[in-house]
Amino acid sequence: MLAILIAIPLLTFIVWEVFLFYRRRSTLPPGPFAVPLFGNFINEITPPLFHVGLKRLSAKFGNIFTVHMPYPVVNITDFETIRDVFKSNDATGRMHNVLLETTRLCENGGIVNSDGPEWQEQRRFAISTLRDFGMGKNLMEEKVRLSARNMVEFIGKQEDLSNTDLRWSIQVFVANIINEFLFGFQYPFDDCETLMNFVLGLNKAIEGISRSLLMPIIFMLPWARHIPFVRYFWRQHQQRFQKMINYVSVQAKAIKFDPNEEPTCYVQAFQLNNKDKRFEQLLSCCSELFLAGQETTTTTLRWGMLLLAKHQEVQDKLREEIHSKIDRDEIASMTDKMKMPYTAAVINEVQRVANIVAFNPVLMHRVTVDTTIGGYHIPANTLINGDFHQMMKSDPLFVDPTRFWPERYLAEDGVTLRKELVERTIPFSIGKRQCAGEGLARTELFIGLVSLIQNFRISPLPGKEIDLEPIYANIHFPKPQNFRLEKI
Numbered sequence: 257m258l259a260i261l262i263a264i265p266l267l268t269f270i271v272w273e274v275f276l277f278y279r280r281r282s283t284l285p286p287g288p289f290a291v292p293l294f295g296n297f298i299n300e301i302t303p304p305l306f307h308v309g310l311k312r313l314s315a316k317f318g319n320i321f322t323v324h325m326p327y328p329v330v331n332i333t334d335f336e337t338i339r340d341v342f343k344s345n346d347a348t349g350r351m352h353n354v355l356l357e358t359t360r361l362c363e364n365g366g367i368v369n370s371d372g373p374e375w376q377e378q379r380r381f382a383i384s385t386l387r388d389f390g391m392g393k394n395l396m397e398e399k400v401r402l403s404a405r406n407m408v409e410f411i412g413k414q415e416d417l418s419n420t421d422l423r424w425s426i427q428v429f430v431a432n433i434i435n436e437f438l439f440g441f442q443y444p445f446d447d448c449e450t451l452m453n454f455v456l457g458l459n460k461a462i463e464g465i466s467r468s469l470l471m472p473i474i475f476m477l478p479w480a481r482h483i484p485f486v487r488y489f490w491r492q493h494q495q496r497f498q499k500m501i502n503y504v505s506v507q508a509k510a511i512k513f514d515p516n517e518e519p520t521c522y523v524q525a526f527q528l529n530n531k532d533k534r535f536e537q538l539l540s541c542c543s544e545l546f547l548a549g550q551e552t553t554t555t556t557l558r559w560g561m562l563l564l565a566k567h568q569e570v571q572d573k574l575r576e577e578i579h580s581k582i583d584r585d586e587i588a589s590m591t592d593k594m595k596m597p598y599t600a601a602v603i604n605e606v607q608r609v610a611n612i613v614a615f616n617p618v619l620m621h622r623v624t625v626d627t628t629i630g631g632y633h634i635p636a637n638t639l640i641n642g643d644f645h646q647m648m649k650s651d652p653l654f655v656d657p658t659r660f661w662p663e664r665y666l667a668e669d670g671v672t673l674r675k676e677l678v679e680r681t682i683p684f685s686i687g688k689r690q691c692a693g694e695g696l697a698r699t700e701l702f703i704g705l706v707s708l709i710q711n712f713r714i715s716p717l718p719g720k721e722i723d724l725e726p727i728y729a730n731i732h733f734p735k736p737q738n739f740r741l742e743k744i
């Protein structure tokens with residue numbers, strides 16, 4: 257009798273949920289067959305190869321389709337629709353998910369994971385602080401140039417360049433810049449163990465979150481993290497991120513703040529302008545800026561080195577332009593970029609071919625009100641994925657899209673950049689939630705890449721091929737590979 261009393265409501269609940277699932281699904285853009293609870297994870301999408309499943313589905317269902325991961329996600333793959341949807345305020349929400357608990361230390365805290373007025377306020381503050389340190393005095397650019405000079409000197413001092421791992425030099429170059437922006441200091445290249453231990457831990461945490469088979473389960477069924485076996489791994493993952501938060505917390509607490517003095521770093525600027533905000537909000541923002549601001553640029557530069565080592569003819573042409581515009585012992589500045597169209601084309605092509613943020617569940621957008629996309633009615637709170645990864649590899653304007661060919665960005669005169677291709681190259685996304693650190697990242701990519709190619713010829717190790725197959729995680733990492741370097 258008791259069993260029947262439990263079974264009937266349970267069965268009714270399940271039937272009702274299944275009914276709701278398929279009714280909701282029927283009003284959204286078409287997509288593959290999905291089952292409640294698991295969505296398309298059982299038939300179409302295999303983490304971490306999200307982009308492969310999405311590509312296959314787009315070939316079948318077109319530019320706008322619904323995929324269940326396991327929540328319904330409207331996936332968009334054409335440039336015009338992504339641009340129009342993302343420029344609207346209605347698509348600026350984020351998904352509220354348990355995975356965010358790792359870096360969010362207070363309700364709706366930080367920039368990447370928050371939404372609504374709090375997000376807008378913190379986003380504006382971060383962008384204006386980056387700009388204030390850059391405007392007029394070009395302080396941010398000076399920090400990048402200083403870090404680039406240190407990197408080149410450090411590499412140049414190494415005794416044997418015939419088998420060199422560039423990864424750590426690039427990583428310190430980038431990590432130092434965001435460290436100085438947030439906390440006001442850089443580490444010397446030969447004494448940066450604290451920073452590098454911490455960065456190494458962070459890499460493991462990022463790889464862990466995207467490669468673990470348990471993460472999609474926790475993502476789908478957040479309560480699963482309380483099951484003993486799953487809880488053990490969830491705690492391990494949390495501890496890895498906690499190390500970053502501890503680092504950020506120690507640095508932030510150590511910073512002296514005098515309200516009568518001009519701030520020289522983000523933490524001081526935050527304390528001056530956000531007196532009513534909790535320390536946890538400062539920590540959330542700093543952790544996210546540290547995370548978003550270093551692995552992304554480092555990985556892009558590492559891809560740049562691999563692509564240029566593989567395509568020596570591009571590297572030679574690039575170096576020729578660099579040497580014709582910048583003195584040998586000078587570090588590039590952003591005013592040089594205007595005179596260097598081929599360099600601009602190479603950076604665009606590196607970012608297009610090696611686009612590092614292919615799909616990241618944390619970065620999906622959420623429509624905050626009922627809206628219309630491509631003629632379909634999309635109810636409030638539906639998730640949207642602007643699939644610019646695929647767009648940059650399938651838009652008809654990118655002829656022969658798998659080829660690494662920077663010349664595609666140049667008009668017939670060889671010096672004018674093709675606007676229609678540049679505007680479709682959107683590794684930083686587009687619209688209201690476009691990367692908040694884009695300006696800094698572009699400065700780092702230009703000055704970092706130019707400094708390396710200006711000073712070193714980068715080649716594969718003798719008898720070895722460059723391997724361009726990524727390690728698929730939330731960020732597409734290159735496989736660790738050494739180079740043969742020659743000083744120029």
Ligand code: HEM
Pocket residue numbers: 367368369379382434544545548549550552553556612613619620683684685686688689690691692693694696697
């Ligand atoms: C090559 C380097 C970089 C790439 C490819 C990149 C890419 C991205 C992408 C794709 C997004 C998601 C945008 C969206 O949701 O539509 C994003 C967001 C963000 N990025 Fe970057 N990023 C880079 C460097 C940086 C740097 C250097 C910083 C910090 C100084 C930074 C800070 C942020 C922040 C705070 C957000 C969240 C913006 C928001 O949600 O409003 N990023 N980035």
